[in-house]
Amino acid sequence: MNRLVLVLGLALLAGCSAVRYSRIRPDYEAVDRHQVKRLAVLTQPLPEGQQSLGELWSLIARRYVNQNRDFIAKAHLALPGEPEDVTFRALCAGEGLEEEGENLEGILWLVPNVERAGQGVQAAVTARLLRCSDGEEIWAAEAGGSWASDDPLYRELTEQYTQELGPEVAPYVGPTFRLLKATLNTLPNPVLTDADVEEKIELGE
Numbered sequence: 001m002n003r004l005v006l007v008l009g010l011a012l013l014a015g016c017s018a019v020r021y022s023r024i025r026p027d028y029e030a031v032d033r034h035q036v037k038r039l040a041v042l043t044q045p046l047p048e049g050q051q052s053l054g055e056l057w058s059l060i061a062r063r064y065v066n067q068n069r070d071f072i073a074k075a076h077l078a079l080p081g082e083p084e085d086v087t088f089r090a091l092c093a094g095e096g097l098e099e100e101g102e103n104l105e106g107i108l109w110l111v112p113n114v115e116r117a118g119q120g121v122q123a124a125v126t127a128r129l130l131r132c133s134d135g136e137e138i139w140a141a142e143a144g145g146s147w148a149s150d151d152p153l154y155r156e157l158t159e160q161y162t163q164e165l166g167p168e169v170a171p172y173v174g175p176t177f178r179l180l181k182a183t184l185n186t187l188p189n190p191v192l193t194d195a196d197v198e199e200k201i202e203l204g205e
Contacts, residue, residue: 022141022186032138036106036131037190039065040091041076044083047114047123047172054078056161056169057110061180065108066205070189072196074104074203083109087135105132110180113144114172120148121175127183143183147175154178 025032041062046054058076065073075097088107091097111126124144131138151158151174158173192200 018145019141019143019182019186022139022183024139024188025137028138028188032131033188033190035133036129036138037070037192037196038072038074038104039106039108039129040097040104041065041073041108041110042088042091043078043110043112044081045111046078046080047112049080050168051078051080052165052169053114053172054080054112055165056172057112057176057180059161059164060173060177061108061110061184063205064177064180064184065187066200066203069184069187070192070200071106071108071187072192072200072203073108073205074102086130088130088132089135092132106130106138107132114176116171117146119150120146121172122146123172123175123179125179125183129187139187141183141186143179145175145179145182147178149174151175151178 041058043054043057043061047057055076055078058078062073062076065071077096088109091107092104094102094104107130109128109130113124115122122144123146124142126142127140128137129139130136149171154174154177157177158170161173162170
């Protein structure tokens, strides 16, 4: 019995993830595909109540969206507590963001659930893409899994984010990247004009 528990635990930490669901508005192709391209990424509440972990989540998501999807993620932030306004009107208007957060058309909102588990991390996320014009949901997904913190595939990435955000984020980098990659790969892709493509390139991410 003990051996079975050990094997199951090792399998869990070796990497098991699942996108439990994802959904897109039925009118996405006709409406938001052409109108919602510029995003801010928000993680709220903070994973395990830690600001640095919230920054890690938002920064990984922003870079992943810019590098692997056709959205233009212009800003990112992480906030404690629960949002008072889930339409994020103030954030859409650029409040609390730097200049890059102007002209936003959508908010990519990540709601994390994170816990250390032995030599790894158990993590889950509920993610939503909200339209700035009216706060309506465009896309949503939920995913979760467990991963070992020391992942040979992500050691270099772990070093990068540890240098940027501090040593406390190191155990979470690989698991967070795996979770968000699976989740964000279910995002639709908007249509970019030539000017949009130039703007995306100028971000340099």
